[in-house]
Amino acid sequence: MSLLGNGKRMVTVTINKNQYLAEEGEIFLLTANRLGIDIPHLCYEKALEPYGACRLCMVDVVTCGKTDMTPACTIRVQNGLEILTDTPQIIKHRNLLFELYLAEAPKSEVIKEMAAKYGVTKTRFLKKIVHDDPLQGKCILCGLCVRVCEEIMGASAISFINRGPYTVINTPFYEHNPDCEGCAACAKVCPTNAIVFEDIGTNRVMQSWSDTTVPLMICPECGKPFAPQRLMEKVLTKPESGLIEEIKDLCPECRRKYFTLREIRKIPTNGGQA
């Protein structure tokens, strides 16, 4: 045990019988990955609370000689923590889960590659085939898109629909949803790249979400569309956006140009620059 400069305690953890130093309180999944110990996972995202739905990161926690299978994303590092990540049992269950994923998202290259990395190349289960699937047969219902939309963006534009094997993700009633800000954070966090959207003309069309259409801001300087209007409005109302009046409506490119030109021409500013 040692104390780091930043006040965080380093403690000893045992992973697969080897001892390591790790930061107390850290999520074990991150610790393991940082130490180069490979644990697959699909539903963990640093910006969100651990969710524990994908079940791929299951490891054995050893307490008093007894083991308990627990998702690594839910374990916090503490002194004396003992973990096994590669017992025959874990490998067996993990491989079967990969088979379930291969059947659930047969079109996902990410899943195929990930499963293949652990030696699973085919599934014994019936593959799910959905015609005109807005998520291209790639969704594994990890819920990251729903959670990021609700918890980070505060939009709650999409949610789980139905339950059990009939669960899907979409907008309410599969209709165009004006609550969507078009930020595309959902697509960014999606582990299987299932979410499709495209900027068409002056609109962003969220094709996966019932073609929800969000108008884009047009840069008054160059006339190009650049970011979703509703998202920009929200960002600009925040006092911490720190943008000066002259440039706040400009696209990123024109903003850079503005600053470059100002440097050259020494244009005096009237707004309080942050």
Add this chain to the structure above:
Amino acid sequence: MIITSHEDLESVRKRGLTKIQPKHPRIGVGTSSCGIAVGGMQIFDRMQELIQKEGYDITLVKTGCIGFCKEEPIVSVTIPGKSQVLLHKVRPDDAERIIALALKGEIPEDLALCRIPDWDHITGNLVYGDGFESVPDYGEIRFFSHQKKVILRDSGLINPEDIDEYIGIGGYSAAFKALNSMDPDTIIEEVKKSGLRGRGGAGFPAGLKWEITKKAPGTEKFIVCNADEGDPGAYMNRNEMESDPHMLLEGMLIGAYGMDVHEGLIYIRAEYPLAIERLTLALDQARAYGLLGKNILNSGFDFDIQIATGAGAFVCGESTALAASIEGKTGRPRLRPPRLTEKGVFGRPTDLNNVETWCNVPVIITKGATWYSDIGAKGNTGTKVFSLVGKVENIGMVEVPLGTSLRTIIYDIGSGGAGGKEVKAVQTGGPSGGCIPVRLFDTPVDFENLNMVGTMMGSGGLVVMDEDTNMVDIARYFINFASSESCGKCVPCREGLKHLLLILNRIVSGKGTRDDIEILKELSDTVQKTSLCGLGQTAPNPVLTTLQYFGEEYEKLIAPEGK
């Protein structure tokens, strides 16, 4: 009227007693869901019409269910000074005759099931008297004689819609004793000493849970009653709430006082409209007597209960999904810890107990922990109510001490297979449990022994299967149930159960192969070990136990080319 003293309670008790044992005949019609289903309300309405029209001097009340569902509609007739007589399989046409005879101090002997000369309500004793000797005594009826009624002590005998009758047989005296003369910690100590374990299925010591909740940091806490009973074939909680709602309220009141909690919730499934109606009425009546609200029984303690209804999801019986549902969110379980006792409803420490757990509390306080722990077996004290259903002769609510063998329940109380058929197995614990074959019927019914044979106690459903039952189909039925009730959050439960169902469908339709059986075993194991909540972790039990005990039935269904 607000009850503030022992004298007040005593005067209500006397009034209640005269309602149960009036100076004129009293007729009670069994109108729990089971009674209503076979015409109980028609009988009640017909009788009411006759009595009102003619102005007869007869008290007519609705009663709950005495537990012998097979014999419903059951009507009880009490002639002053004589044994109470239970009439069975009564039809609306019998109404006129029953009333005419009751006015003469007689009963229709052809409809008589049994007579009750006196009854031990545990919180009070009622003597009815002798008479009607030609009718068998209650204790001579096989279905009743092996039972021990603690939770069901009032069911079917008192009017669940009248608080006076509950107080009449000693109800709320435990609450009075607790609030006025017991230290809150003593109450928790008493419940701990009684050995009461959670009746929802997991069997966690109730007193310990109370203590953890009490010690949890925070001043605003909740106690919640889990009335989201949803196992196929299980209706113990429904009956407890429909037949004796005040027993639950009194249990919660005592628990709240012990834990120093001021807000209570009953989370009840919307599919139980009659239970909701009777609970709502019971809450209003309790408030009117000051048994809920501010300064209850002049003790300075405040407590009230609200009802929260579910929206038809089995998974909402899981504690964290239940809390989410109460908060208005989708009922999906979350990771534990933190447990509800730490972070429950609206983030506050919450004590969650099953209906029947709460119902045990008043008698523990009235009779004491030692009296209670003498019932049942060591480590499994008290009684448990089971709903004995399926292909068994005597269908109904059965209450026996824990540790009673399945054989006693199914053969002695249930009289074996329906219509003389051979019993083959019994499913305990609903979709989370397993099927136990006849050769293991000497297994005592308690939390540990049922686990050892691969099933679990669950909340108390016992579904009997006979020689005609296809056990593979039973497994398929339960997997279908669990799969459609899965919330869909984690992959083993959502996808794993779906594939178990597909494979079982294949086997039942005669297209299965030997490989399918291996996959069933393998997949069941993974679903059990890797699912997020109890639903998935226990859902494969019906498959695993039928494979273990009835493997030959699977073999028979395997297509010949698969051999």
